[in-house]
Amino acid sequence: MHILERTFDSLASQEFPTGQIIPVLAMEGKEPREERNAKWEVLKAKYGKTFDHMFMTVHELQTGEVTGKASNERFAAIWVKENYIDPSKQDIGYFTITSCDADHKFHP
Numbered sequence: 179m180h181i182l183e184r185t186f187d188s189l190a191s192q193e194f195p196t197g198q199i200i201p202v203l204a205m206e207g208k209e210p211r212e213e214r215n216a217k218w219e220v221l222k223a224k225y226g227k228t229f230d231h232m233f234m235t236v237h238e239l240q241t242g243e244v245t246g247k248a249s250n251e252r253f254a255a256i257w258v259k260e261n262y263i264d265p266s267k268q269d270i271g272y273f274t275i276t277s278c279d280a281d282h283k284f285h286p
Contacts (some may be wrong), residue, residue: 179220181281186221188284191227197230200262204254207238208245233258251277 205214218234251273263270
């Protein structure tokens with residue numbers, strides 16, 4: 179949790195308006211449900227008022243996919259487009275997607 183909170187702290191400390199930052203915690207289905215849900219609840223409680231939107235996705239490995247970061251991030255990006263951008267009729271051309279590891283610390 180310390181590592182995830184450090185990453186979220188760096189997002190919350192951005193000079194860019196945090197209401198326009200949408201963190202997506204892309205979790206893997208192989209992580210035990212209780213552990214990933216516990217992490218998510220802590221992050222939502224601590225940062226839920228900082229960001230207008232926060233999402234968690236859970237990627238279950240599909241036939242033909244390779245275990246790892248790429249398949250998990252792909253799943254999360256498609257999920258956000260289908261479940262947030264498209265239903266809210268927003269223009270995806272106005273979104274910048276940045277991917278990082280859980281231990282990344284963004285410069286303000």
